[in-house]
Amino acid sequence: MKKVWISLGVGAILLTGCATQSEATAISSTTESPKKKEEGAKTMTVQAESFVQALHDGKIEDAYEQSSSSFKQQVSKAQFVEGYAAFSKGLKSWNHHSHTSVNGSYYDTWVDQDAKRGLVLATDEKGIITGVLLKPLQSYPDTDNALTKLVYSAPFTGEWYVSWGGQNVLSNYHYEVESQRYAYDLIQIKDGLSYKGDPAKNESYFAFGQEILAPQAGSVVHVVNDIKDNVPVGAMNAQQPAGNVVILDHGNGEFSYFAHLKEGSAKVKVGDRVQKGDLLGLCGNSGNSSEPHLHYQVSDGKDLYNSKSIRVQWENGLNPRQGDSIPAK
Template structure:
């Protein structure tokens, strides 16, 4: 009996992790990597168990154009940071199931003085629900029931797709911002078993074909698949790993 065309499925690594493409171009710094610890963000809430953060950097690993008195004592404009406004790309083929926009981008906080009141507001933001934590965000259903990938803290007004849209890996879908529970512009990405962040459980993921500069290492390593180490700088690569 002809069963018709087979539905595409989500690629998985040898360990069963979902395989994604890095959702950007250029160089980014890895923070809160599950290569360092699990849960990577210190909690299983909101499907964050295997999540990772990426902060845009320049060739000198700087996250912002400069430091001044505001960096030490106050808040800073989000536009000062290299990540802010950088294009975010679909990390896989799939269908958009959530496209939330309209949350404000916050000022950035590197100063310990500015971080204290922000940290004290964490519980209040959790009570406000998903938008207060995720800010502007997209959730994409992966093929073949392979889970859901969330891209979080997007720039206000930058979301270029809507629920129901099909996307392909590498397609521009938004820009990096500083919305939601974020102290400086960065991208938070995670794979989950549900599109509902309030009940989702995290799913392991890895990224395909990227250059990685581990912390303290001058020359990059070419990796065919894996999870960036904590404090490593990465960029996508079309080359093969050695």
């Protein structure tokens, strides 16, 4: 699903000149990736660390000079300095939160010492800062700490990558919306790419056509199976945002949603009883989707838009968020 960074005024968000995270970009095999620095279990680009260090040291103009020419065309130095100074009043530290690297775009996120403000940097394949996002953060501790009663397995085989997921809006754009707060967007990647070959063809994407499995036993309560798959990185189907979908009722007030499935791939019908691990359908690119991926979430009702999302309790104590991989047995 596309994410568009827009300006909401000084102290909120600075306009950026970068591609959307879910947008696939063809990368030459000879392109040198930005160097990364290890930080515990996470990584970040050296360029992003240098940019944030300059901000931390109060050298806002120096940080600005590290950004791309396209960014500078959209945001003047004066605007950047004024906007960041207003946003960072009382700031003591930026703490690295996550790193994502897919299709030649690199995203690093930070939160402040109180988890009240967030910073996102986008870096291109040459290591140039192409986007800066400053955003106030809101948390929902009551629901963050209320996990599903059932423990769920990964709804697929192999290893999948969390494109969007986690307990704040920096790593999970769904988080601002109660009905999708704990949703995941999941893709497959190899060597930093989600596809091989022509990025304008669904068949080029590693996730496309992969089997989607029931993560727990349940009854099928809703199936959509006739929506055409989108052309990748083209127009999305906003009129039918979930695309082809299967919804399972697990019988305890918890419902699993599997959205953006491949046209005609559903293997179940309403009323079917499925067991954990049963095949539901295939990963596709239908609905409000810019490339093949699985949108997965658990909610307290079968109506996606009028139910509340529940944070998933995963097997093996996993707590995946953006940039992590979810392994399946």
